[in-house]
Every structure is written in structure tokens, then in C-alpha cells.
Amino acid sequence: MTTSTAGHPAVAPPTRPAGVVAVVAHRKKTLGGGLDELRASLVAAGVGRLLWYEVPKSRKAPRKVRKALDQGAELVLVWGGDGTVQRCADALAGSDVPMAILPAGTANLFASNLGIPADLSEAVRIALHGRRRKLDLGRLNGEHFAVMAGAGFDGDLIRDADRRLKGRLGRLAYVWTALRHVRGDLVRTRIRVDGADWFDGEASCVLFGNVGTITGGIPAFDDARPDDGALEIGVSTASGAVDWARTLGRMAAGRSEDSPFVRVTRGRKVRVRFAAPKTYELDGGARGTAERLKVRAVSGALTVCCPAL
Structure with a gap:
């Protein structure tokens, strides 16, 4: 061994x-x-x-x-x-x-x-x-993911970066689509991590990471490891072009936690409730909309x- x-x-x-x-x-x-x-x-x-x-x-x-x-x-x-x-x-x-x-x-x-x-x-x-x-x-609403899952801004981005656009532009498709969604709406979001309240407020995006580098090659979660039995959890309150430019810039530089519009933590079980249905995705594939997300880490799966x- x-x-x-x-x-x-x-x-x-x-x-x-x-x-x-x-x-x-x-x-x-x-x-x-x-x-x-x-x-x-x-x-x-x-x-x-x-x-x-x-x-x-x-x-x-x-x-x-x-x-x-x-x-x-x-x-x-x-x-x-x-x-x-x-x-x-x-x-x-x-x-x-x-x-x-x-x-x-x-x-x-x-x-x-x-x-x-x-x-x-x-x-x-x-x-x-x-x-x-x-x-x-990770496992979100009954389906496993290997890289990351997300809802809100991230889900809308994935949904609209369609196969034809990705085929022509590759990773630039995500950048192009992101520019169309920088005015994404904030929605009341409540997040519980391992049984405790963690976030309650207006948010535009929630992410769950199993590894560090996510959609578009952005190093979103510096400390993520796919063998630690936990998921990285991030929530963003960015709401406009300027907010998102600052947020994505910090993420691209590997300093997500320095953004005033981002909170990051780690946990094994997560419950999310949105005030309105939000598009969610797993590993770059859009799945539809949901008002509630049930997420957990599956160790050694x-x-x-x-x-x-």
C-alpha cells in the first residue's frame, strides 16, 4: 500500500x-x-x-x-x-x-x-x-459532482454558455457570457452549514467547491482538496459590473477571501434556501431551477x- x-x-x-x-x-x-x-x-x-x-x-x-x-x-x-x-x-x-x-x-x-x-x-x-x-x-440534490456546483450568477452563466458558443470560443465563452450577466439580481438567501446558520442576506451566487480551480480556470478556493472529506462554500453579494469586476479580479489572483463581496467557509453538509427559484449547475452542466439546495461532501466516493x- x-x-x-x-x-x-x-x-x-x-x-x-x-x-x-x-x-x-x-x-x-x-x-x-x-x-x-x-x-x-x-x-x-x-x-x-x-x-x-x-x-x-x-x-x-x-x-x-x-x-x-x-x-x-x-x-x-x-x-x-x-x-x-x-x-x-x-x-x-x-x-x-x-x-x-x-x-x-x-x-x-x-x-x-x-x-x-x-x-x-x-x-x-x-x-x-x-x-x-x-x-x-460533492452531492447536490441527489446528484454527484467532482469539481464544483453553484447557483445564481454561476448557474445563469453556465446555462447560457451554450454548446455552440463553447465550441467556437472555448473558455472565452464563459467570459463572454459573464459580461451579459453582471447585472444579475440579488435574492434573499439563507445558508446553513453543518447545522448552524452561516449566511442570511441578499446574494447573487452560491458556490460549492471540491477542488480549487473552477469554471473558466479561476482559482476560486485556495485551500480546496478532493480528499479532505469537506467542501468549500462561497457566497457572493456582488450585484453589478463594478462589483463583479472587482470580485472576479480577486478570484483570478487567487485571493477570493479578500473580496468585500465574497464569504468563504468549509463544511460537510449545507442547506440553502432562496426566496425565488435560481438556476443551478454541476461541473459546468445546467440542471434547472430550485428554491432549495441540499449539498454534502461524500468522502472517498x-x-x-x-x-x-
Whole structure:
């Protein structure tokens, strides 16, 4: 056995590929030489049995993950961006079957936070021979997330940075969309953290972070770790262009807590109540609106293939 940097046990790297390996791929995403190169690489690596599933949309991925598990998959390789990864992580949570990320999306924040490069050959090597880490997930209204979740300004931004805009502009899509939402309305928001009242006032955005770097590559939560059994919780009271320019500037500089419009804390269970329905999102995917959010950290919920220390 080896030990992770946070003291949690990590299974030693395997000496050979798992006997049954599944690929769940968003067929519209690209990386390196594409899915043909991936298949060739896995065959050349000596994978005993390869299960192959391609989906046209990330929301169709969980069904394929469950099918792979039913077929005895010992390792699931996920080809796509954060949306596909989140959907697959939700299906794999609690299964103990490792997930490997092949970062082929517009945004690959979970992969980049874990040090997994957008390089196909290296990502495959990590998938087959990297160390296995037990990592936390967040859970919001019954669905797991790996990077972050949010509501309000953040949810509106994600909802409107549609697939076509992201395809043309990449991460700039979030910046472009943010400029359209800087006048987002404040709404009465009540937040309880681990059973105690923490915030009660007008707010424009609430965030829950499992890792430090969030949407658009912004380092929002300096102390976040995906293996500490807790979530970072942030609330913003910024309400106009000037407020948001100051807030995003502090966040981009890694000094979120210095903003007069931001409060940050840490906890395991969170309850949020809005005076009016707010759009919420998980890992860059909009989910709709809600007046109440029930959020918690799920310790060690997912095993992920990561680079060696």
C-alpha cells in the first residue's frame, strides 16, 4: 500500500492492465489521434477484454457506465470533458471501480486539478498504470459532482454558455457570457452549514467547491482538496459590473477571501434556501431551477487513476 498526500490510503499501481476495461466516450469530443488511436493503444497495451461505448451527449453516459459495470468492468475510461466526467462519476460513485479520465472536452477542470494532461498517450498510461486515489465527491440534490456546483450568477452563466458558443470560443465563452450577466439580481438567501446558520442576506451566487480551480480556470478556493472529506462554500453579494469586476479580479489572483463581496467557509453538509427559484449547475452542466439546495461532501466516493507523486 502507498499513502496519498492527505494521509488516505492509495492502492499501489497495477503491474498490468485490468482484465476488463470499458471505454465510455463522448463521440463529439477530440483528443490526440481520436478514438481510433485510443482503441489501438489499448489493444497494444494488452487489455484482456475491451468494452466500447460511444454516446452523442453526456447525459447518455451513465446508462453505459452501468452497463459496463454489469458486464464486469474493472476499469472505466471516460473520454470527454467535465460534463461527461461528472455524469460518469455520478454513476460510479460508491462502486470502487476506478475511473480514468481522458480529457477530450472544452473544459477539463477535474483532470487538470489532478494533474492529468491533455495528451492521449500519457492519459492512457496513467489510466492503465497510474496510482488509484480515493477522492471525495460533492452531492447536490441527489446528484454527484467532482469539481464544483453553484447557483445564481454561476448557474445563469453556465446555462447560457451554450454548446455552440463553447465550441467556437472555448473558455472565452464563459467570459463572454459573464459580461451579459453582471447585472444579475440579488435574492434573499439563507445558508446553513453543518447545522448552524452561516449566511442570511441578499446574494447573487452560491458556490460549492471540491477542488480549487473552477469554471473558466479561476482559482476560486485556495485551500480546496478532493480528499479532505469537506467542501468549500462561497457566497457572493456582488450585484453589478463594478462589483463583479472587482470580485472576479480577486478570484483570478487567487485571493477570493479578500473580496468585500465574497464569504468563504468549509463544511460537510449545507442547506440553502432562496426566496425565488435560481438556476443551478454541476461541473459546468445546467440542471434547472430550485428554491432549495441540499449539498454534502461524500468522502472517498470515487476511485480515480492519477499520476504518480
